[in-house]
Amino acid sequence: MGSFQTPIGMRSASMVETSCGFLLQELQKIWDEVGEDQFERGKILLDLEQECLEVYRRKVDRANISRARLHQELVEAEAEFTHLLLTLGERSFPGWPEKRVGTLKEQLKSITPALEEMCLRKEERLNQFRTVQEQIQKIRTEFAGNSEVEASPSIVVNESDLSLKKLEEYQTELQRLYDEKNERLQKMEKYIEVMHNLSSILGKDPSVIISKVHPSLNDLNGMSKNTSDSILTKLNSTVESLMEEKRDRLDKLHYLGKALTDLWNLMDTPNDDRLSFSHITGLLSVSSLKALDPGILSLDIIQQAEAEVKRLDQLKASKMKDIFLKKQDELHLICKKSHMEIPTQSEMNHIFNLINSGEIEHSDLLKSMDEQISRAKEEAASRKAIMEKVEKWILACDEERWLEEYNRDENRYSVSRGAHKNLRRAERARIMVSRIPALVEMLMAMTKSWEEERNKVFLYDQAPLLAILEDYYMVRQEKEEEKKRQQQGKKKVQSRLVVQQDNIYASRTGIGSRRLPI
Numbered sequence: 406m407g408s409f410q411t412p413i414g415m416r417s418a419s420m421v422e423t424s425c426g427f428l429l430q431e432l433q434k435i436w437d438e439v440g441e442d443q444f445e446r447g448k449i450l451l452d453l454e455q456e457c458l459e460v461y462r463r464k465v466d467r468a469n470i471s472r473a474r475l476h477q478e479l480v481e482a483e484a485e486f487t488h489l490l491l492t493l494g495e496r497s498f499p500g501w502p503e504k505r506v507g508t509l510k511e512q513l514k515s516i517t518p519a520l521e522e523m524c525l526r527k528e529e530r531l532n533q534f535r536t537v538q539e540q541i542q543k544i545r546t547e548f549a550g551n552s553e554v555e556a557s558p559s560i561v562v563n564e565s566d567l568s569l570k571k572l573e574e575y576q577t578e579l580q581r582l583y584d585e586k587n588e589r590l591q592k593m594e595k596y597i598e599v600m601h602n603l604s605s606i607l608g609k610d611p612s613v614i615i616s617k618v619h620p621s622l623n624d625l626n627g628m629s630k631n632t633s634d635s636i637l638t639k640l641n642s643t644v645e646s647l648m649e650e651k652r653d654r655l656d657k658l659h660y661l662g663k664a665l666t667d668l669w670n671l672m673d674t675p676n677d678d679r680l681s682f683s684h685i686t687g688l689l690s691v692s693s694l695k696a697l698d699p700g701i702l703s704l705d706i707i708q709q710a711e712a713e714v715k716r717l718d719q720l721k722a723s724k725m726k727d728i729f730l731k732k733q734d735e736l737h738l739i740c741k742k743s744h745m746e747i748p749t750q751s752e753m754n755h756i757f758n759l760i761n762s763g764e765i766e767h768s769d770l771l772k773s774m775d776e777q778i779s780r781a782k783e784e785a786a787s788r789k790a791i792m793e794k795v796e797k798w799i800l801a802c803d804e805e806r807w808l809e810e811y812n813r814d815e816n817r818y819s820v821s822r823g824a825h826k827n828l829r830r831a832e833r834a835r836i837m838v839s840r841i842p843a844l845v846e847m848l849m850a851m852t853k854s855w856e857e858e859r860n861k862v863f864l865y866d867q868a869p870l871l872a873i874l875e876d877y878y879m880v881r882q883e884k885e886e887e888k889k890r891q892q893q894g895k896k897k898v899q900s901r902l903v904v905q906q907d908n909i910y911a912s913r914t915g916i917g918s919r920r921l922p923i
Contacts (some may be wrong), residue, residue: 432449472509475510475513476509479509479512479513479516482513482517483516485520486516486520486523489523489526489527490523492527492564492566492568493523493527493530493568493569494567494568494569494570494571527564527567530567530572531564534562534571534572535560537576538562538575541579541582544579544582545582547586547632547633548582548585548632548633549633549634550633550636586632589637590630592637593622593630593632593636593637593640596643596644597640600615600640600643600647602696603644606651606697606701606702607651607654608699608703608704608705608706614647617643618636618640618643619631619636619639622636648693654702655688655691655693655697656693657707658706658707658710659688661685661707661710661711661714662682662686662688662689663689665685665686665710666686666689668718669717671721671724671728672720672724672728682709682710684701685706685710728771729770729774732771732774732778733774736774736778739778739785740781743784743785743792744792744865744866745788746864746867748777787855790851791851791852791855794844794848794851795865797844798841798844798845800837801837801841804833804834804837804838805837805838807830808834808835808838811827811831845877845878845881848870848874849874849878852870852871852874
């Protein structure tokens with residue numbers, strides 16, 4: 406009984422001791438009444454003691470397991486708290502006890518609120534990361550031109566780094582993407598504005614053109630604008646296409662305006678008839694970069710100009726002969742004024758026959774005639790200085806002939822009406838005639854220089870000018886020599902007459918052969 410009472414005596418609860426002692430007493434009474442021997446009684450008491458030990462041992466083991474679990478929970482809680490601090494990028498948390506006191510459960514209970522608070526912070530931080538990353542992914546998906554359906558359904562946040570620094574990096578990236586999106590929107594607005602302007606100039610409906618790029622670009626449908634790379638590329642290519650079309654149409658109207666102007670000038674069209682197409686000819690000096698009026702480059706305008714050019718071309722064909730004759734007269738006048746070689750009549754008749762037969766293009770003919778006129782004008786300009794000297798030379802020669810006739814007139818000194826005018830003209834003529842040799846020498850030098858520079862003969866009314874000048878120079882020299890011989894003969898005659906007069910006078914007076922001044 407003593408060995409049984411020892412474990413029972415170790416029980417701390419009085420109720421248990423009372424119950425066990427009461428039951429043991431009851432058992433003793435039953436044994437006494439039954440007459441159970443001491444061996445059996447000892448055996449039963451030993452079994453009871455072993456069973457009690459087993460029960461205590463199980464309770465102790467469970468208590469140890471519970472204590473170990475609490476220790477583990479404490480360690481895990483500390484580790485999780487440390488991990489959360491590292492994940493959230495924080496160094497400490499005010500609610501976390503620096504020193505833990507009390508039982509394990511009390512210690513665990515004391516740190517649970519701080520741990521829960523940190524878990525809530527983590528969840529809140531996770532949501533912030535998820536929200537920012539979703540917005541980043543949405544904008545990037547939009548830039549890439551993918552639909553939201555094609556995008557990833559959920560964002561996987563890297564929970565190893567949930568610090569505010571990392572969150573700020575994502576927020577900075579998000580702000581950069583927002584800024585880029587705003588820049589794209591501004592660029593798109595500029596593209597759309599340019600498309601509206603170009604469409605207005607070209608006479609097109611801008612909404613149709615813009616909708617072909619993307620329906621979201623029209624403000625009327627209320628859709629948010631797509632800012633993808635592909636949309637920007639399409640907008641750029643569309644604007645470039647419209648600019649190219651603008652340049653092409655403007656070039657075409659330049660060509661048509663030039664054609665209209667040339668045809669009007671050829672046919673001397675009155676200004677009143679030209680006014681209806683002044684909006685086209687007014688574009689001749691306008692570049693493709695300059696702002697233009699709405700509809701000025703529409704297809705209707707181009708078709709009107711083409712129809713007018715076609716009409717004038719047909720009218721020009723009927724007036725081609727008159728135009729050719731005018732060009733011919735102009736060429737002849739240039740050649741005649743400069744005493745150049747005039748195209749032969751047979752050549753002109755041949756061209757005239759080609760016009761009648763329709764075997765020559767009108768534009769080619771006009772171009773050829775214009776080229777001939779241009780060459781004639783160019784050569785006339787190069788001959789101008791020589792021709793001015795030639796005119797002076799001819800005028801001087803005319804004056805020389807007049808002077809010769811004047812000198813032969815025996816009554817030139819008579820008092821008659823107009824005699825004083827002739828006398829003044831004779832004085833001027835003598836001055837001009839005295840300059841003829843120097844003028845001829847200058848003309849010969851200028852003519853030689855002109856011929857050497859152009860490697861061709863300077864013709865004057867189909868005769869070489871240099872030969873004419875040389876012939877004149879030789880004839881003039883011969884005249885000068887003849888005049889000198891005549892003057893010497895006159896002097897000899899005069900000398901003989903003086904001698905004869907002196908002899909006659911001397912014979913009469915007896916003075917001798919004394920000579921008097923004439």
